[in-house]
Amino acid sequence: MEFINRPYAPLDGFRAANLINVDDFPEAETNYVLDLAEYYARFLNAGQRPPARLAGKTQINLFFEDSTRTNLSFELAGRRLGADVLNVPVAASSVNKGETLVDTAQTLAAMGAHALIVRHKEPRVHDEIARRISCPVINAGDGVREHPTQALLDAATIRSVYGSVKGLVIAICGDIKHSRVAASNAALLTRLGAEVRFVGPSHLMPTPHLFTKARRFDSLAAGISGADIVMALRMQFERMEEGGKDAAKGYFETFGLTHETIKAAKPTAKVMHPGPMNRGVEIDGALADDPDRSLILKQVFYGVATRMAVLDALITKGSAF
Numbered sequence: 546m547e548f549i550n551r552p553y554a555p556l557d558g559f560r561a562a563n564l565i566n567v568d569d570f571p572e573a574e575t576n577y578v579l580d581l582a583e584y585y586a587r588f589l590n591a592g593q594r595p596p597a598r599l600a601g602k603t604q605i606n607l608f609f610e611d612s613t614r615t616n617l618s619f620e621l622a623g624r625r626l627g628a629d630v631l632n633v634p635v636a637a638s639s640v641n642k643g644e645t646l647v648d649t650a651q652t653l654a655a656m657g658a659h660a661l662i663v664r665h666k667e668p669r670v671h672d673e674i675a676r677r678i679s680c681p682v683i684n685a686g687d688g689v690r691e692h693p694t695q696a697l698l699d700a701a702t703i704r705s706v707y708g709s710v711k712g713l714v715i716a717i718c719g720d721i722k723h724s725r726v727a728a729s730n731a732a733l734l735t736r737l738g739a740e741v742r743f744v745g746p747s748h749l750m751p752t753p754h755l756f757t758k759a760r761r762f763d764s765l766a767a768g769i770s771g772a773d774i775v776m777a778l779r780m781q782f783e784r785m786e787e788g789g790k791d792a793a794k795g796y797f798e799t800f801g802l803t804h805e806t807i808k809a810a811k812p813t814a815k816v817m818h819p820g821p822m823n824r825g826v827e828i829d830g831a832l833a834d835d836p837d838r839s840l841i842l843k844q845v846f847y848g849v850a851t852r853m854a855v856l857d858a859l860i861t862k863g864s865a866f
């Protein structure tokens with residue numbers, strides 16, 4: 546496995562201090578992290594241990610919202626690189642005694658954290674934490690605003706299949722209005738040269754002044770016509786106003802992704818979903834499970850490799866192996 550042992554080229558001066566928004570990583574930093582994710586993916590694919598780049602470092606995960614993929618893949622990513630990884634048991638922590646989130650974050654930093662991974666529904670709380678502590682802050686999802694590591698892992702997944710994001714047509718379908726995944730992906734995939742489209746009913750679209758580069762479609766067939774990738778999103782009921790459950794009524798019949806409906810996309814089109822998915826609501830189970838069409842489990846795989854790359858880059862500042 547000679548290629549795995551080859552040291553990865555360092556980036557001279559990785560400039561980003563935190564990852565709160567996808568745009569915190571400019572072009573060179575984004576490309577460095579995507580290349581590094583591919584490098585780590587080779588180790589994971591081969592079942593080999595990567596170099597313990599983060600031995601002696603401490604990563605602390607602080608999740609105030611439910612998570613399976615993001616929390617566990619950050620934990621695995623840190624462990625794969627040799628870091629000590631702690632998960633704050635939020636339900637049993639001093640947050641419940643009135644401590645502010647910033648005080649909690651400062652306490653964790655004073656314990657010696659080298660990176661703090663935070664999921665919290667309040668937008669901008671990550672910025673406040675980053676101003677008050679000196680170690681990198683990584684946004685693991687903040688309400689409807691951003692989920693930058695999801696966008697990076699989606700880009701890494703797409704690159705692993707197509708070689709590049711540039712020139713692809715990517716249709717994001719469903720509850721875009723409440724989706725931080727759509728927000729981060731629209732910004733990143735457009736910057737990487739894709740044509741990003743939003744597809745869904747008008748009540749699930751963001752306000753018109755947001756994401757002006759993404760063309761909007763209220764017809765599934767028109768929106769995915771010629772698409773290389775069709776990305777489904779779940780209904781984010783937890784972020785909807787009272788009565789939001791009605792948003793799903795008749796949705797599958799009009800916008801649900803099935804083997805039949807994706808015939809409007811390119812014959813080679815792949816389906817993606819950030820998870821968690823609701824089978825029979827936004828996507829048919831048979832399509833989600835079809836290994837020839839679905840990249841959903843590949844996204845999960847690249848979640849670990851990409852988060853390894855993000856942790857490595859922010860903690861070591863792109864230093865040589």
Ligand code: CP
Pocket residue numbers: 611612613614615616686692695819820821
């Ligand atoms: N995609 C995603 O953020 O999944 P989790 O909510 O399970 O972390």
